[in-house]
Amino acid sequence: MPVTPSAVAVRGTPCWVSLTTHDLRRAQDFYAQVLGWTFRPGGLGEEFTVALTDGRPIAGVGALAADWQVSVAWTPYFAVASANDAAGRIRERGATIAVGPLRLGAGRVALAADRDGAVFGVWEGHTPAWAIGRGSAPVSLELRTRDAFDATIFYAEVLDWASEEPGGVEVAYERGEVLVRDGDQVVATVRGGVMEAAPDPHIRPRWHVQFPVEDVEKVAAAALAAGGQATHLTPPADPGVGQVLIRDPDGGLFTVTTG
Template identity: 65%
Template structure:
């Protein structure tokens, strides 16, 4: 829980991002050196920690259990009212529930993959006071996939997007991309494109987490010095900022973006 107490997330909206790392201490050292995060214990147990920036919760990092055969990756979690019902919806649509739902601290969580293989998580229960695009939370969550419209139909059916029911997420299709809003601001973007033949894992179907930074050159240099790898800095899609993709020493991919 955050210093301000638990919060009830908007149903179907992203409610957290978390990295499952091979070595929790090493991961904390890397992200502290690169993004300036500090860490405190999480309510989920000693194998989890909460990253803090300016006293606000940003993300979670946990130690990857040896019996979970999943890759080190940043995972976006979405809020649901019933984890079992959500798992059933995913399976009914030909997608995969890889782990869970399992009890974790004050809630229940699961890991899944959509029909194109993009991994995501879902969470039943209260969360920290946190929202994409607000404060020090991730600036953006972006799904890059083959067909954004088809992906939007899948996630809408699973998470109840655009259901018309109070307290859910709204969806619009703008400029060949799907925009998801929680009623006040954009919380996710789904973009399509020809990724099916790309050998580079950075452009295979996946949810990308974008963290805001003040000085992107300083951050990318720190990442290289700490043992990570970095793509060249490029302009953001709207041309108003700069971005770069970083791979941490464990293989976890994330994007940093500066306005």
């Protein structure tokens, strides 16, 4: 999670993304080669680092603790007023708390899985100057799940989406998907139709993180050279343009895009 205080994020918005992995050094080497990231200590111990682009925080990368019952994954964290209250609402709605709530640096955090198994986190406290669609931070965050409406109701109740109280986010249904907006900026998208027991891990219910790059072909080639896998999601109209799903050597999935 973020460790440099800056501001309290808007309630219900994604405020950070972090990779949990088995081998921290191998993950750092992979993302340095593929996305050009550098790393600095995160202030939360030797097993947690912050990824940087041009000196700006982009994401967290941390080794899985032995007692954390979570898998290798890119995980979004959402800003909440109280991690304890959010964890209570998660449990009340039949979902699972995997870790926490616990004190982590300057804030409090909990890791959870929604009713369909998609992993996410909640964060109470300050964050860096980071936002979806800004700079080299993820350009989009998308939940692919079985039932978009059911999932949206769950997250709305847990994260105060579309709350009548001022200062939160708005939710709208457009063109077959649910859009979560902070002002004019779409900060999350919810899409349905994914089978919970699908054999392809690319389409299991999960939150997908999408990073902006200048050339998806170069990134795909770098991922393969570094021991990962790459799958084109959209045929590029022009060389280097499109979307590519990347699997890192430990199994972490993310998407790169030029769109």
